[in-house]
Amino acid sequence: MDHGTAQIALRPFRADDAETVVAWFRTPEDALAVAGTGAPWPYRAADLVAASTGDDRRPLTVTPVDDPDDVVGHVAVVRVTPTTGRLARIVLAPRLRGRGHSGELVALAVAEARALGLTELALFVVPGNTPALRAYAAAGFVRAAPDREHPEYVRLVRQVA
Template identity: 45%
Template sequence: MIELRAFTETDVSLILDWITTEEDMLLWSGTTFRWPLDAAQLAAMATEPDRRSWTAIDPRTGAAVGHVSLLVDPRHRTGRLGRIVTAPSARGQGLGARLVDAALGVAFDELRLHRVGLGVYSHNTTALRLYERSGFVREGVLRDVTSVNGSWWSSVEMGMLEHERPQRTPPGIPPGIAPAAH
C-alpha cells in the first residue's frame, strides 16, 4: 500500500536523488527541464497552477517511494499524466502501476476529466507495457523528437477516455492506494 501527499518544495531533494543522469531526466519529464537538473527548476514545479503533483509514501516506513503528476485543463476536461518516477529502492515492486492508477482515480473520479493523455519514449518498453496494462491506447508516434548524445528518441502518444478506464472497486481507489491528498 502507498499513500499520496501533495508534492512540496521539501520533496525536491528526493527527485534530485532519484534522477541522476540526463537520460533519466528526459525519460522522467521529456524536455521540460534542462540538464543539470537543479533545485530551482524542481521548486518551480511545485507551484505550477494547473499541475497536481504527489509524492508517494510507504505507510509502513514513512519513506518517500515515488512521484507522479497530472497537468489539468479543466475547461476541456483533459489531463496529461507525467513525471512518474519511483525511488531506486522501490523499483520492480509494482509501484508504477499503483501511481498511475491513483492519478487516474483523481483524474476521472474526482476531477471528472474526459481524457487523460501521456507521452513516453518508444524505447522505454517497461513504461509502454505499464501504460497499456493500465488501459492507455497508443494513438501515434512522434518520430525523432529528442536528440540524446547523438541518438534520436521517438515518442509514443497514448490516451485514455473516461469510458475506457478499467473498472476499480471502489471507484477511484485501486487496491493498495490511499486516497490522494492535494
C-alpha cells in the same frame, strides 16, 4: 506485491520533497525519461518545483501508506482542458521499481484525475522506454496519434471512467 492491499499513497507535493526525487536522476537519460526533452541537466530540485507550479497542475508525492513523510515517488496531474488532462513527471524511487508499484501509482493518479472531473488522460513517453510503455499499457493506456506540440514522444491515452 499484494494487489489487494494498497502499499503506496499520494499526498500533495511539498517543495522539500524535490531534493529526494531529483537525487534519483543520476544521468541525463534519467531526467529525460521523467521530465522530457526539455529537462535541464543537471536536473535540480528547483527545476522540479518550477515544473510543479501553476493552477493547471496538481503535483503529488508518492509515499508508503504507513509513512507519509517517506518520499518514494512523484506524479503530476495536469489539466489541459476542462475535461482532459495528462500525467507528467511519473517516477518511483529506484528501490521500488520492478515490484509492481507502477500500476498502483498510475491507478492512484487516475483516481486523482477523476476527482478533478477529467474524463480523458494522456501521457508522453520517450521512445524506447519499454518498461514505461508496458506499465502504461497494463494500466489501460493505448497509443494515440502524436501530439502536435510534442511529436518526439509516444503519446498514450485512456478514458477516465
